[in-house]
Amino acid sequence: MLHDMTRRRFLGSAAAAGIAGTMTGFARSAAAGSGNLTAVEWGGDVVEAMKQIAADQNAATFNWVLHQGGAGAILPKIKAVWPNVDYDYVAGWEGSFNSMVKEDWLETINPADVPNLANIPEKIIIRDGKGNIKAVPRAVGGMYFGSRTDTAPIAVKTIDDLLSPDLKGAICWPGPTQSMMLQIVALALHAGGSETNMEPGWKLMKELAKSGNIGRVAITDIDFTNSLTSGETSVGFFAEPGWAAVAKNFPVTRFTKDTNFRAFLYQSGFGVLKNRSNTKATLDFVNFAISPDMNSLYAKVAGEAPLNSKALTPDNLKHLSFTSDEFSSFVYVPDYNVVLEQQDAWSKRWEQDIAPLL
Amino acid sequence: MTKAKRQPVAISIPDRRDAALTLGPALLVFAFGFLSPLINLAIESLKEFTPGRVGSVENAAATVQNYYELANQAFASVLMTTFWIGGVAAIIGQLVAFPLAYFIVRRISPRMRALTLGFLITLVLSSVLIKTYAIELTFGSVGIFRPLLLTLGFSPNSREYINIVVTAGLVHSIIPVATLTLIGAMQSIDPRLLDAAQSLGAPGWKAHLSITLPLSFPALISSTLVSLTFAISAFVIPMVLGRGRVLFISNVIYTRFSDIANYPSGAAISLVMLAAALAVVAVITFAQAWKVSR
Numbered sequence: 001m002l003h004d005m006t007r008r009r010f011l012g013s014a015a016a017a018g019i020a021g022t023m024t025g026f027a028r029s030a031a032a033g034s035g036n037l038t039a040v041e042w043g044g045d046v047v048e049a050m051k052q053i054a055a056d057q058n059a060a061t062f063n064w065v066l067h068q069g070g071a072g073a074i075l076p077k078i079k080a081v082w083p084n085v086d087y088d089y090v091a092g093w094e095g096s097f098n099s100m101v102k103e104d105w106l107e108t109i110n111p112a113d114v115p116n117l118a119n120i121p122e123k124i125i126i127r128d129g130k131g132n133i134k135a136v137p138r139a140v141g142g143m144y145f146g147s148r149t150d151t152a153p154i155a156v157k158t159i160d161d162l163l164s165p166d167l168k169g170a171i172c173w174p175g176p177t178q179s180m181m182l183q184i185v186a187l188a189l190h191a192g193g194s195e196t197n198m199e200p201g202w203k204l205m206k207e208l209a210k211s212g213n214i215g216r217v218a219i220t221d222i223d224f225t226n227s228l229t230s231g232e233t234s235v236g237f238f239a240e241p242g243w244a245a246v247a248k249n250f251p252v253t254r255f256t257k258d259t260n261f262r263a264f265l266y267q268s269g270f271g272v273l274k275n276r277s278n279t280k281a282t283l284d285f286v287n288f289a290i291s292p293d294m295n296s297l298y299a300k301v302a303g304e305a306p307l308n309s310k311a312l313t314p315d316n317l318k319h320l321s322f323t324s325d326e327f328s329s330f331v332y333v334p335d336y337n338v339v340l341e342q343q344d345a346w347s348k349r350w351e352q353d354i355a356p357l358l
Numbered sequence: 359m360t361k362a363k364r365q366p367v368a369i370s371i372p373d374r375r376d377a378a379l380t381l382g383p384a385l386l387v388f389a390f391g392f393l394s395p396l397i398n399l400a401i402e403s404l405k406e407f408t409p410g411r412v413g414s415v416e417n418a419a420a421t422v423q424n425y426y427e428l429a430n431q432a433f434a435s436v437l438m439t440t441f442w443i444g445g446v447a448a449i450i451g452q453l454v455a456f457p458l459a460y461f462i463v464r465r466i467s468p469r470m471r472a473l474t475l476g477f478l479i480t481l482v483l484s485s486v487l488i489k490t491y492a493i494e495l496t497f498g499s500v501g502i503f504r505p506l507l508l509t510l511g512f513s514p515n516s517r518e519y520i521n522i523v524v525t526a527g528l529v530h531s532i533i534p535v536a537t538l539t540l541i542g543a544m545q546s547i548d549p550r551l552l553d554a555a556q557s558l559g560a561p562g563w564k565a566h567l568s569i570t571l572p573l574s575f576p577a578l579i580s581s582t583l584v585s586l587t588f589a590i591s592a593f594v595i596p597m598v599l600g601r602g603r604v605l606f607i608s609n610v611i612y613t614r615f616s617d618i619a620n621y622p623s624g625a626a627i628s629l630v631m632l633a634a635a636l637a638v639v640a641v642i643t644f645a646q647a648w649k650v651s652r
Contacts, residue, residue, distance in 0.1 A: 073616045075412045099619070103412055169499070169515030175602055177617030215499065215515055217602025230500045341410040343618045351610065352432035358517070358603040 035060040035281035040090040049301035071096040083275045088282045093266045094336045095180045097135045107272040109133040114287040119308045137269040139304035141240045144263040149251040152234040158260040159190040169215035172233035176350035182264045183237040195334045209357035244303035256319045262332040403625035413621035424626035440606045444589030451532030451585045459540035481534040490598045527595040532585040543577030607631045
């Protein structure tokens, strides 16, 4: 009872609690050393896929942490605690991995530790300036324009159609920090520019903002799926998992193999963080996760095309599978270092030039 | 009638020691938990940002560029939107909360009063996110009132309508807090004063204007300040109900810190916001003090 508490009894209880806490800490460290991994993943079908992969092995147990917003949002959380980071691996893509490489947060991957890397296309692997492998790719996703076929007021055929008065309030546009602003790079490409010449893109973006056709600016992927599935909007630019979530219940047209649009492909994968006690267990799991069977399972559940050349691509992901000719016609691979370095300037430009027009 | 002049009161050394012992731990927590992050923020705001990096790099050069770049129309517009919508919501909140508090204190039975207080406390403690989505599902672009809005000629896609929905979201959260704040003040007003005024022939509205309102004025100012502070620092409400088209300063700060990792710029905006909020609070407080001293 509280009123029976004497100073001696209080000190005794505090000491006991301290010892118990320390023991718990030791136990946690021991557990961590024995393969209790903390992994940062996207929510929805992606983490579901990873949970199914984790359930197929016994070497590691997992604490799942989910990304809040874009993949870049994890960076400040790591920076705040670095070098005592709590994550063993972080699922990311070129955008976030390039930042992590610059900060020197990622473990260098020795191919001998991840033998299944041999089945991943060499060209797509992210390396640092010295040629060291810094992330392990697992799948290819895409970011592109699309529409909900059943509710779109008009059949969108080119980017110019986005300005049609028929689309009043019907476009869900990614927020300024979603998809590394590749949506504006897409506009720039359409108007004759690129990531290094964005003025045509900004001009078109202003027209689009002024048109009143943007009904919602999606700050998160949930904003996007909610907006499209509720019927608030019908046309948008987003990553494949977002489109896949909408496509579960509604007919969706993806403009991935259309000469009037350009799709941006990205690799999703694993960044293994430095300063962790269970790097070996993490690498073992990563190797397991990109094995042909598990990579096939990932593709089937998460909706991203597998990168392991021996894995099976599900039929519903054929729109993400490109022949060499198709790749050069429909896909655009921007210089991600340029894109990364421009994020700050582009975000301010959005606030100054676009936000007031929405 | 002459006003009593305030005289400084001498505090004895034992009293000072007791005060130091009592306040010491709280001041320590304040210094550690509030002041040190604020100083850290101020230092960060004066560092140069290298594009593509996460926060400022080690040994970053000192600069005032992060403040200088805020001197533009876009930032002023975001600041104005925040204070305009927040201010309107705070005032509407008081207009609803004031009579509500009076009604709860003077017009309902003690049993109903207890039930109403419980309801208000539940509203304060319930998740802002859930309340916000409830408003979105009711009044949003695909809410159940959409057909009615369209029939009345309101476009749920217009910027004006979105501003109104954001204000409604803020008011929804402000009313319970403001009512609970005002209930205490209402309870301390002697009801016999109102009875006396009315028995001397004052109409009800005049009795309220000359007795209830002036006596509850300090509480009304406090409640307005609390409501305004809540409204201008709101994050989820403008983000969800504003459909990404209404930007509050808190949303811009979040973008700077979390999405593009430009800590120095985020820190500068945070401090400008803090200064602006403190300036508004100071103006209202001084105005109130000036009115009381007259």
